[in-house]
Amino acid sequence: MNSLFNAQNITKQYRGIKILDNVSFPIDHNQIIAIVGKNGSGKSTLLKMIAGLITPDHGSIIPSKQNLKIGYVPEVSPSHILFTPQEYLYQMGRIRGMAKQELLPRINYLLELFSLVDVQNTRIINFSKGMKQKIMIMQAMLDETDLLILDEPLSGLDLTTQNELEQTLHSLKQQGMTIILSCHETKLLDHVVDTILMIHNKKVMRTDLPLKDVTYNQLIFDISNPTYLEDLSHLIEINHQTQLATGFYEVNIRYQAQHTDDLLQQLLLKKASIKQLMPINDKEIFIAND
Ligand SMILES: Nc1ncnc2c1ncn2[C@@H]1O[C@H](COP(=O)(O)OP(=O)(O)OP(=O)(O)O)[C@@H](O)[C@H]1O
Structure with missing residues (x-):
């Protein structure tokens, strides 16, 4: 299978305490990968390093091609947004330097993809948590994205909304996207995830699903x-x-x-x-x- 990138000999510590110790793993193209581990084990740290937001102390994350486009959705997202999805995504795209003529069709495409056309003129502040989560993912996908990184995307969502988001992730994968997410919701692992990276004792262990066969x-x-x-x-x-x-x-x-x-x-x-x-x-x- 093609790797989108390879993490090689990554070590990260905060204030002298090692979080990850010399870990290496590939991320395969067009897969959904879940990073699991106990609270504080280093899931967000690993995601941020993959996103390029923080750097490892040692080792490197080597992409398979130049200019890999990465969308990152943090664990905590702003929710009191007074804009409509159209307005908000437009402003976010402009801040990123996107031209109006590429932005408007992209927003329409994303509204269709995430089934939010009917509420495109409703203010985000009035949305449910699941709908707000969708807006954050759409924002990360304003550029054509190779890799989508989601930190705890299902956290705090009810079961129905989790299922819906799961379906959305599945259809993103079908369109060629690679997705890495951290999660606590084990139910998700059974349905859409191809590979699990488990952080345990500062190491990363990789398991390809189905889990029951391992x-x-x-x-x-x-x-x-x-x-x-x-x-x-x-x-x-x-x-x-x-x-x-x-x-x-x-x-x-x-x-x-x-x-x-x-x-x-x-x-x-x-x-x-x-x-x-x-x-x-x-x-x-x-x-x-x-
Ligand atoms: N900027 C920072 N400065 C100092 N310590 C940090 C920093 N960021 C994270 N840590 C520490 O590193 C460890 C790993 O944190 P991280 O947020 O990556 O874990 P996590 O697995 O995502 O946790 P959770 O499941 O609770 O979200 C924790 O002990 C945390 O307190």
Whole structure:
């Protein structure tokens, strides 16, 4: 599959506290990708880095083509907007330097796409939360967008509105868009998301859906130096590691079972001594939130 961009060896810290530690992952073209993780795990931080709003301390996010157009919708959006959708989107487009003749057809296209034609002359302040969310997404899409980034788009929406927004995201994908969103609403994962990036212990683990087909293994092994595992960080999640009296380290990892052959081969090349391999079933880790 084509990558839209690759995140390579990203590390980010705030005030000396690491949020993300040497994470690498690709973002595939024309996919819906969900970033999940506990509160404070770094979802918004990662989204902002992908959007180019903040920079990693180390590593880089490398786009597959120049001038990738990115639309970003933050978690908290202004809601007391006295303009109508037409007026608001027009002003936003003009601020971005768009010409009137390209802006007006684009606004009409977006109003159709988001089923807001009937309310195009109603003031946004009178809209429901879901309709306001749509306006924020439309604003991010005023330019032709390759990648849409949505921070918690379903937060605070009722079930019906969530379903509606889900359908909208699905139709955006059908039109060739790549979408990355952070979410707590696990229901969404089943319906529209192709890939999950889970932030856990400062690392990012990638899982392609359907989730029900993913199984995990736990592996315990000894290795002389845990830094040998750095190039496997995209495959494994370290549960814990302990230094033994021998000076070796006992490491306990979790990984997707489909990678077993590859992983064992790589560990043996690193002269690891395998102690225990067992299947685990902890799908719920992907829906673990407060
Ligand atoms: N500008 C900043 N300065 C200092 N610390 C920050 C800054 N931005 C985020 N943090 C801290 O970094 C950590 C990750 O924050 P982030 O907002 O990325 O997490 P999150 O997973 O999106 O959380 P939530 O699910 O609660 O929205 C948190 O501990 C947060 O307090």
